Every structure is written in C-alpha cells, then in structure tokens.
Amino acid sequence: MRLEPLPGSFAATREALHMVAERLVAPARKPDNEIALTATPGGFGTPPPITSLAAGGEPLAVELLGDGMPIDTDPLAVDPVAAERLGAFYAFAARVLELFRSGLPAAGDPSAINLWPEHFDIAFEGGSEASGLRANYGASPGDGDHPEPHLYIGP
DSSP states (O other): OOOOOOOTTHHHHHHHHHHHIIIIIHHHHGGGTOOOBOOBTTBOOOOSOOOSHHHHHGGGHHHHHGGGOOOOOSOOOOOHHHHHHHHHHHHHHHHHHHHHHHTSOGGGOOOOOEEETTTTEEEEEESOTTTTOOEEEEEEOOOSSOOSOEEEEEO
16 A cells, blocks of 8 residues: 655644544544544545534534534535545555454453544554553644654553
C-alpha cells in the first residue's frame, strides 16, 4: 500500500473531521457508554452531506445528543482529496496495527483496535499490565503539536 503526499488542506480537513467524530459521532454513542469508532474503507461514516456541526447534528436528534446539540454553523473545511488521504492513512494504520497486534502473545491481552474520536487516532493496548509492559500502540493523523501523521508507542 502506498500513501500519497498530503495536500496543503490536510490539517484543516483533519481538524474538521475530528470535530465531527468528537462532537457528533462519539456523543451519539454515549448512551451505550462507548465512544470508540472503527476505521472503515474511506474513513468513518457520517450522514451526507455535513456542511457544519449543527447540520450534522440534526439527523442525530435530541434523543441521542441531548443538551449537546451543536449550534456551530461555521462551514467545515473538508477537502475531498485530503479526506481521501485521511481515509487511506487510517486503512494503512489499521493494517499495520493488526499485523503487529496479531504477533503479540495472547497473554499480553491485546485490546481491540479502535479509532478514538477525542484524539482522532487509531490504537490498541497490549502487553502484561502486571509486568509493567502494557503500552498503547497507535497511529495519529497529526494534531496541534505534531502536524504530520505518525505511528507511536506510549506507556
């Protein structure tokens, strides 16, 4: 799998889609106390088209978002090419993480691989907690501190 160069609009697109994941999709899943998302071909699913957080929240209804209905009507800066590259990054990351995860011993109790909306990264935990070897293994499409996509391991 080959990752293409990132367009100049990548950071703005990543931030817009991050807001959708964190402020619309994750809250809609909170009734089940679960905010983890799954990377899907092309990214993650949303009702088309989402032009703003307020417009994206309308189909989710008050029952799902409660008092958290977004009122932000600012247009989301989503570039289709950058969104496609973000989806390709998640597909690449999911494949790499699954290959690594499958090589860990079962005793390390590896968790499922999830896309976490609050950081907009895809990751899993693995390793023995009792031995102090448990770590997070993941891939981030970038953030305010590290603008480029990257893989990481953290305690």
